[in-house]
Amino acid sequence: MKTGILGGTFNPVHLAHLRIAEEVREVCGLDRVLFLPAAAPPHKSVAEDVPFARRLEIVRLAIADNPSFAASDLEARREGKSYSVQTLEILQRENPGDELFFIIGMDSFRDLASWHQYPRLFDLANLVVAMRPGASDKDPPSLLPVAMQGEFCYDYSSKSLRHRSGRSVKFLEETQLDISSTHIRQLVAVGRSIRYLVPAAVADFIASHGLYRGRERS
Numbered sequence: 001m002k003t004g005i006l007g008g009t010f011n012p013v014h015l016a017h018l019r020i021a022e023e024v025r026e027v028c029g030l031d032r033v034l035f036l037p038a039a040a041p042p043h044k045s046v047a048e049d050v051p052f053a054r055r056l057e058i059v060r061l062a063i064a065d066n067p068s069f070a071a072s073d074l075e076a077r078r079e080g081k082s083y084s085v086q087t088l089e090i091l092q093r094e095n096p097g098d099e100l101f102f103i104i105g106m107d108s109f110r111d112l113a114s115w116h117q118y119p120r121l122f123d124l125a126n127l128v129v130a131m132r133p134g135a136s137d138k139d140p141p142s143l144l145p146v147a148m149q150g151e152f153c154y155d156y157s158s159k160s161l162r163h164r165s166g167r168s169v170k171f172l173e174e175t176q177l178d179i180s181s182t183h184i185r186q187l188v189a190v191g192r193s194i195r196y197l198v199p200a201a202v203a204d205f206i207a208s209h210g211l212y213r214g215r216e217r218s
Contacts, residue, residue, distance in 0.1 A: 003095065004033035005125065006103045007075075007084065009046050010055050012206060013062045014184060014198045016177035018069075020130050023174050024103050025068055028128060032068050033103075034091075035059045038082040039075040050211060052076045061201040083116040088124040100125035106132070109169075113145035122151075127169040132176050140171055188212040 006021050013035070021033045037055045038046075046055075056073055063069035074090060075082045084102070091100060102125040109129045112118050121127065140161060141154045152161045152169070161169040184194050189212055194203050206212065 001031045001095070001098045002029060002101065003091075003098045004028065004030045004101045004103055004128070005036060005088070005091065006033055007036040007038060007082070007087070009041055009181070010035065010037045010059050011046055011050055011181050012055070012184060012198060012202055012211075013059045014179045014181060014202075015196075016179040018062060018066075018199070019177055020103065020174050021069065022066070024101070024128050024130070024172060027172055028101055028170070030068070030101060032070055035063060035069065035071045036075055036087065037071070040081050054209070054211070058202055058205055061205055062199045064201065081116075085115070085117045085120045085124065088121065092124055101128050102126065103128045103130065105130050110143055113147075118145065119148060122148075122163040122167050122169075123165050124167075126167050129169060129171045130174045131171050132173070140169075185212040 004021065004024055006017065006024075008017065010017065017035075021035070024030065025033050037052060037059055039052045052073075052075070056071060056076070059071045063071060074087060078086070078090065080086075088100060088102065091098070102121065104127060106129055109127070112121075115121070140159075141149055141152060144152060144161070151164045154161050159171045163169070179197050184197055187194050187197075188206060194206070198206075
């Protein structure tokens with residue numbers, strides 16, 4: 001099975017997340033895409049301390065109508081920071097027959113050298129890097145951590161890097177939806193509509209539980 005992995009705080013999940021997942025699923029021929037909310041992200045805190053269980057529930061509401069999408073509580077089942085390499089190791093052990101495709105944004109790819117044990121990523125999964133249309137990055141190999149550049153060759157026709165392990169890094173120009181979780185939280189905080197930025201079920205959940213208004217209702 002070919003499985004896509006899309007992680008994030010998902011605070012909240014929104015339509016741009018869903019669209020990226022769908023485009024990667026289609027282009028890479030994936031059987032499913034797993035959404036993995038981070039329990040304890042290493043690079044940033046969870047804004048407004050929305051608990052993991054709530055963010056997971058929001059994701060499940062958002063993807064309920066897509067049989068190719070699934071949500072995972074893996075990050076809450078283990079201790080410590082939500083390091084991607086450890087998550088991929090667990091997924092590989094739990095699903096030994098799966099080929100994993102780890103989906104990240106171009107900003108994250110540029111910052112890869114700061115990630116925990118980042119060289120291990122290429123032994124565990126293919127990477128799919130979501131780029132904005134018309135992105136100016138003309139030399140993707142130069143964006144790799146310097147220490148690893150000699151481990152890759154680049155195929156310009158397929159817009160992908162091939163690692164010596166046999167894994168690949170594919171660059172995908174996704175539909176540009178200028179939506180951010182930060183902006184959604186800001187809109188909710190001042191009482192403005194978030195319709196058409198998130199699925200209707202997500203908007204209803206946020207409203208009914210008083211999320212992002214300074215104090216959450218039970």
